[in-house]
Amino acid sequence: MRALRDFAAEAEALDAADPLRECRAGFVGSEASLVYFDGNSLGRPPAAVLDRLGAFVRGPWADRLIRSWDEEWMALPFELGDRIGAAALGAAAGQTVVGDSTTVLLYKLVRAAFDAAVTSDPRRLEIVADRDNFPTDRYVVEGVAAERGGRVRWADANASAGVDEAALRSTVGPETALIVLSHVSYRSAYMSDAAALTRVAHDAGAMILWDLCHSVGAVPVALDRWGVDLAVGCTYKYLNGGPGSPAFAYVAARHQERLTQPIQGWMGNADVFAMGPDYRPAPGMRRFLSGTPPVLGMLAMQATLDMIEAVGIDAIRSKSVALTEFAVRISDALLSPHGVSLASPRDPAWRGGHVTLSHPAMRAVTARLWERDVIPDYRDPDGLRIGLSPLSTSFAELERGMRAVEATLAAELAR
Structure with missing residues (x-):
């Protein structure tokens, strides 16, 4: 006692x-x-969401109605992405967008990166991942590899200590297209040395994608400083976005124009309202959108971002x-x-x-x-x-x- x-x-x-x-x-x-x-x-x-939701229904939705798309909603995925980037990801503006689920964004970026790598070098048919990663990450990697004629190479991971630099170096090589890892392990909470493992990827001529679902809002992240290529993360954990709130995707500015995301929807078109016969990808992060942004799902996390911005x-x-x-x-x-x-x-x-x-x-x-x-x-x-x-x-x-x-x-x- x-x-x-x-x-x-x-x-x-x-x-x-x-x-x-x-x-x-x-x-x-x-x-x-x-x-x-x-x-x-x-x-x-x-608690701020109680008033925020009511104000949203009475104002932009009920009063402004469809005019709100032009007045604020079309820009919201990018404005909110930039806020997440600045407050929690160490990412400069113009590299983060909010929309879709984590799974969908993983699929888009994994396939886009794989296709770009194979186009540059047909030998690069391997996606490297670890078997202790979250199931969705492993399933998406396996699915993209099967769909695109690639293969998965599994890195050794200790269940309580993750993938270390030596294990990753022994796994990657001239056939590696992309590496997919979690920054913080969902099971053990092991936090990887993202900067070091990103350097391993680049030394092998590959790109790396970090899953930040258990990182964003809880631990400092420095995507730009680490030289990260791609990242995804959810917003319903430490960002308190609510059940099913949309995820975010980060694409380093240097890659945006050369990556082609596979789900071609009207929101990713260069002229959203042209309604033309052909799809032309928009410049910048808009090209990574597909369908109509989930505006309601973006409301709650803004209250937590207010707190993160206030306290650091x-x-x-x-x-x-x-x-x-x-x-x-x-x-x-x-x-x-x-x-x-x-x-x-x-x-x-x-x-x-x-x-x-x-x-x-x-x-x-x-x-x-x-x-x-x-x-x-x-x-x-x-x-x-x-x-x-x-x-x-x-x-x-x-x-x-x-x-x-x-x-x-x-x-x-x-x-």
């Missing part, structure tokens, strides 16, 4: 000293007793590290005696915004925790994932949730 009391007091002190503590009140439900450990899957709704991504990262370090220390003290091991990197420099705890009972423990309004998620093998959103998670919430994990695990093991 002494350890529990000490952690509770420490949580109170950490919250009192937290420069981001006022941000938590900006989310619906943060005042409730429910413990939310799944902000890295679906973020809490920002470095402050968010500092709190993220403090949260995950606190979770690891509590786990070491309270859960390791029950046989729980850390399935995430212990060094925070290599760890993203979540922590995965491993034990054979974690599937059952997760189900029981949900019944108690403590919401982590489960990932095979044996992983209970603690997702900590720096803007909306308090240290006290984290401490309460970890105590519930310990109590539930103890009860499960006693059955």
Whole structure:
């Protein structure tokens, strides 16, 4: 009991000293007793969205109606993309667009990059990926390779340490067209050295595409400085865009005119309203759009971008590290005696915004925790994932949730 009391007091002190503590009140439900450990899957709704949605319905939709396309909506995918780029991606304007799902944008960019590589050098028929990547990434890579007469070459990945520079160098070569990797692993939270692995790709004459779904809004990203070619990411995790909110795509300016994306829709045409017989790709990032932008789905994330722009991504990262370090220390003290091991990197420099705890009972423990309004998620093998959103998670919430994990695990093991 002494350890529990000490952690509770420490949580109170950490919250009192937290420069981001006022941000938590900006989310619906943060005042409730429910413990939310799944902000890295679906973020809490920002409170500002309640007024924003109402104002949208009464104003641009009801009052301006179709005129809103000319007045603001046509430009929104690019304006919002530039905001995400500046606040969270380290990307200059004109390289990021919002629209479509992560899967669709992955398909567009993987195929566009593969086709461009083969056109330049017919030997480049390989797409390099790792088997520990998120299933969608692997499925898209396999599908594009089969569709375009290519093949997949799998890089060695440690489940808790990702793909390192040596493993990637031993995998790529003169036949590599594209490398597809996640910056932060969805399972272990391992954070890759994106700059180093991007250099490996370029040394081999290949392009690289980074999946930023578990990075954007939680850890600093520097796409331009790292020399990244392509990136995609979702907006419903740390950007709090809501279920199914549209993803974003980044294409470095140097590649935009030479890449041909495969889903030719009217929004990507050079003259959207020409309605002519032929498709001519628009200049810049517009060519990577296909259909009508999901305007409603772009509303909620703007409230979180307001917060990120106000506090800065470095402050968010500092709190993220403090949260995950606190979770690891509590786990070491309270859960390791029950046989729980850390399935995430212990060094925070290599760890993203979540922590995965491993034990054979974690599937059952997760189900029981949900019944108690403590919401982590489960990932095979044996992983209970603690997702900590720096803007909306308090240290006290984290401490309460970890105590519930310990109590539930103890009860499960006693059955």
